[in-house]
Amino acid sequence: MIADSTPFEPIIDKRDHHGPGEVQGNIDALARLFPDAVVDGTVDLDVLADLIGQKTDRKGSESFGLRWPGMNEARRLSAQPATQTLLPRPDESVDWDTTRNIVIEGDNLEILRLLRRSYTGAVDVIYIDPPYNTGNDFVYDDRFRSSRAEIETTAGLRDENGTLESGVASNLSADRRAGSSRHSKWLSMIYPRLLLAHHLLKETGAIIVAIDDIEHARLRLTLDRVFGAENFIANLVWQGGRKNDAQFVSPSIDYMLIYVKNAGALADIKWREPKPGLESILAAGRKAWDDSGGNSIEATRLIKKWWSSLPADDPRRASAHYNEIDGQDGRPGVVYFAGDLRSPNPRPNLQYDIMHPVTGKPVNMHPNGWVYERPRMNQLLKEGRIKFGKDESLRPTFKRYLDETSTQSVLPNFYMDRRAASKRLERLLGADVFTYPKDETVLARWIKLVTRSNSDALVLDFFAGSGSTGHAVMDLNAADGGNRRYILVQLDEPVNKDGYTTIADITRERLRRAGAQIAQQRTLDAQDIDTGFRSYKLADSNVKPWDGTAELNLLESVDNLVGGRGTDDLLVEMMLRLGIDLVTPVATREVAGSTLYSLAGTLYAFFGSDLDVAKADEVARAIVRWREEDPVDSDVTVVVRDTGFRDSGAKLNLAAALRQAGVTTLRSI
Structure with a gap:
């Protein structure tokens, strides 16, 4: 095995944390814009302030904008590189080989970090319905766990001994302290996810965020911070019913805040929809x-x-x-x-x-x-x-x-009884297993509007719930023959309802049944509508013992892979690390006892093990032959399993054979 110099550059390496939005990637971007402000990989904030024309004195607590205890740590979470991977689940999927839709189960913060390299600037519209702040514990805690006492200490409400300030002069009631803790935790949950969402949107893209009264004001200020107040478009008011037992006014309104990535890129665009009926x-x-x-x-x-x-x-x-x-x-x-x-x-x-x-x-x-x-x-x-x-x-x-x-411009308030969506989902699933699903007809309307009826739009929802967004995308495609696709992310939150273990189980089943229903109803003109999805699950990296902060120690084991993982699992992790769309067409051939993958003819991957010189030569010949059969104009990359060689001679032999054939970009995992 090779533990020293290698002709194959490792994909997973501390030097590989230069992706968009990641810490080193941000420093690299600053260095390109302001080289004087970055010395030996460290940003000199005073120099940077001078270069951008700002005063170097630091603003204190009087600076304008929303702030809360834990905000800085939440921001740092968004810039950390991903350390996990996605495992493909063809058995949970529908039309795995042909579909371009994706459903991912797991914590959405890490999944958004994983998707960042492949989908930065690629998403047309993001719709999310994050968990409302009901005062219960959040299932999204992001390893960011703060007790009420910690929040109070950070906010300066406790002294160095941990004693809570009190007395007749204090106006900090127990309820106010509890509210501060609750709001801070919710904001620390949503903030890093919005920062990541900003990276994923196209310059002409839009985000729609559903919310209720409790966090509406704070969410809007947070969105102003992330997307810029100048990119605010609308505060939609959704009247969903009436509660006659309300003490003051009926609490039957939800909101949908709409922001765009860059309003300047939409200067000549008008959002219009057909007049009803x-x-x-x-x-x-x-x-x-x-x-x-x-x-x-x-x-x-x-x-x-x-x-x-x-x-x-x-x-x-x-x-x-x-x-x-x-x-x-x-x-x-x-x-x-x-x-x-x-x-x-x-x-x-x-x-x-x-x-x-x-x-x-x-x-x-x-x-x-x-x-x-x-x-x-x-x-x-x-x-x-x-x-x-x-x-x-x-x-x-x-x-x-x-x-x-x-066509007509759209009013920012509308009525749609929420009970209709609940009844449709109950009929579709045959049981009442999900409370208050979002109405797929409402989502379809607004997705179509903000994408200007773009039939090839990519739609992302990282609080997928029952899967209403995916259902809406399929309905839109069925209506106009479009090729829109979706990426849904749902936490494996337990539900234990009628055979469903997690909410993600409900998400997938809803999409299966909705897709089958749409497929039965489609006309001859809409036979190619994509009603499938690829299922993935978040898991630890296939490669051990990498934690995102140091290079792999290949001396510890001949086999650097987690037990039970296959070559398909490695392929997905490789695609995520190299920034390749997960639905890129993949062709396979059996070579030297393992699978050789070709991704659109521009990247070949082989993760076989125990290769001696003869087998390495066989793999090299197979890659060169395949490239000659399906030539491409761009450079070709070859990725291999770093510990897949019997000795250094086999690895060097493969690299030499590929370079002799003109393949110079060699990577390993």
């Missing part, structure tokens, strides 16, 4: 025209009667101002509303006479003038788009046709 409104207009015998006045009366017949909560009522029917110029039955023609500001070039078609006199003009200049107004008059009153005393209006304005 558009086709049925247009159909009602055509029917009114037909029933009226082609009479505009009677058709208008009929369409107004149709509008009044709709229930008060019918979403189509948002377009009820389109209540007139036009029959001119080959557009019989077209619904429109009469819009204002006045200019918002007085301008001389917009002040001119328009003659009434019956009286021949100038019509009543607003003092500001018309909204259009004379050439445009003449064109609209010619097209019959101007509606006149009975005489010149009435101001004319502009016919705004509904079929020309089929």
